[in-house]
Amino acid sequence: MICIALPGLAISTEQGQLTGQGLEGFFRAGRRVLSRCQVRVAGREPLVVQARMTSADRARFVGALRATPHGGPDPDVMVERTRSADGTERITLRSAATRPLRLPMEVALGTDFADLGAIAAGAVGPELPASVQDAGLRWSCAAGTAYVTAEPAPADALASAGLLRWDFDVPPGGSVTVELRVHLDGAGPVRAVGRAATSPLSPARATGDDPRIPLLLRTSIDDLGALLVRDPDHPADTHLAAGAPWRCGLAPAEALAAARMTLPLGTRLAAGTLRSLARTQVTGQGPRAGLIPGPRRDAGAHLPPGCTGTEATLLFPVLLAEARRWGLPDHETEELLPAAERCLAWLLAAVGEGAYLPDPQPGGPVRCETQAQAHRAALLGADLLDACGRPGGDGLRDWARTLRTAFRQDFWIDDPGGGRPAAARTPDGRPVTHLGATAAHLLDTGLLGGGGHAPGLLDMVQTEQLARLLGSPIMDSGWGLRGLSTKEAGHNPFGHRSGAVRVHETAIAVAGLAAAGYEKEAGSLARGVLAAAEAFDHRLPEMYAGEQRTEGSAPLPHPAACRPAATAAAAGVLLLTSLAGIRPDAPAGTVTLRPLRSAPLGEIGLTGLRVAGAPFSVRVSRLGLAMVEEAADGLQLGV
Helix, strand or coil, X not given: CEEEECCEEEECCCXXXXXXXXXXXXXXXXXXXXXXXXXXECCXXXXXXXXXXXXXXXXXXXXXXXXXXXXXXXXXXXXXXXXXXXXXXXXEEEECCCCCEEEEEEEEEECCCCEHHHHHCCCCCCCCCEEEECCEEEEEECCXXXXXXXXXCCCEEECCCCEEEEEEEECCCCEEEEEEEEEECCCCCCCCHHHCCCCCCCXXXXXXXXXXXXXXXXXXXXXXXXXXXXXXXXXXXXXECCECCCECCXXXXXXXXXXXXXXXXXXXXXXXXXXXXXXXCCCCCCCCCCCCCCCEECCCCCCCCEEHHHHXXXXXXXXXXXXHHHCCCHHHHXXXXXXHHHHHHHHHHHHCCCCCCCCCCCCCCEEHHHHHHHHXXXXXXXXXXXXXCCCCHHHHHHHHHHHHHHHHHHCEECCCCCCEECCEECCCCCEECCCEHHHHHHHCCCHHHCCCCXXXXXXXXXXXXXXXXXXXXXXXXXXXXXXXXXXXXXXXXXXXXXXXXXXXXXXXXXXXXXHHCCHHHHHHHHHHHHHHHHHCCCCCCCEECCCCCCCCCXXXXXXCCCCCEHHHHHHHHHHHHHCCCEEEEHHHCEEEECCCCCCCCCCEEEEEEEECXXXXXXXXXXXXXXXXXXXXXXXXXXX
């Protein structure tokens, strides 16, 4: 159970007690500042009867015990613990006894100040010795100093055992509360960006025939808010961390992809993410000029690792172009345009005289999804340059046309089943023939798939065949889109690139299939993710096992998956807004709705979205008809 409000984390098991085992503890900026917090009342540990997340940053544990001697089998004391990622824990004792109770309570505390990476590797040292300080305990080492303070102050504190003790007189039906607060020397209280009044995310809400719809959207937005991080050198700019607990830092490709999927919640997150990454862009001369740096990403057994820097560089102009259409102010577009131009210049330089963009540069394979991302960047980038009165649009469109012609010939593999796109071509031109979820990027032609205006890399016949494949049992697990077809050698339901369901790619597939008119396939994938979300208490992990869904089954969690994860939480937003097919053009003062006519989830209403800087609400009926209920003044409904 992960409570998150970056830079704070609190990780617990469902037993509630923090024992110092595994990942348990309170963390601040990747370091465990409290590893052990064990409560005993009247000499016994409470029996936990309920443990649940109440929000992204808070968990509640309820335990019970029998404190009255010879009082029968029923518990008469309830112990409620509310644990927050900001470093606080409230412990409340409630008596149901018919006479006053004297309840001694002790809390055993300890810390090892371990780094999260060391904990994951199993390299954890012993607990640090404690000392008594004010109304609590203190631990010091070369890495820093941690404190735990208590309100009210304990009656006794034993540094050698790390114990705080109280003796409470509780009247019949009464209660007492102790609040523990974890401090890190030199650091103030955790102030989560998403909890502030200035959060860049609109608090949108959903209604619908399916009761899971509002829960998924609410939890997704809650998790996104908990993952927001401020740029340390420019606090006004925020971006999303990749996920907890393993990836609480900036991952450029994931941050851009998540910001793109959350454009229906406003453009402020997109602007902050773009500004933060523009400052990391490679400048000067040379083959890397214009690149947004990023680490290598494992691509499974079939292909060598890819470069997330390539993906981020191609996403940058796409996000800027789409954010402008959702309502990014002109002055912010102009501010970010030079960085987007450098990204597009890097793209054309990396392609050179050829048709394809290798990844990684230089000499890597030509990946299917990279060509789709590059094609989309070229077309949306050209539109952006034209709209802002900048040169270069014609050159980008010419290259995109060359890429389309070559791709439809070189990447399509004919077979008795109707054919499929190759996953990649090796540097010597041989096709890598396996079918995977990365092919879904071929359907993403812009504007989140909401009726993209740009031509795709595949022709109409090829697009139809790809849609059929993505909707078939070899790819649709019933919980979402498998990373690799079940017919391929090396398929592994838990393989992060060879069979597991990746929520981000499934949402991209749903949006693209819906935009292309393949509603049956889009609806099936959407229902699968919604069912998986219910099994995960609506907090979607970044991936889970691609086992086939059967009656009474549940999706299997992936042991290495981040949960919450930025792209998975943002995918929940994209998945639901795709059902309405919202396609805005704020500079032109129009918005077009292209909902799924089949209404695969029944009636759905979305309120509190943002288009053209103003609240936007839409409702799609059970007949698949969309109606705007709230919009900016002067915004016209397009055809």
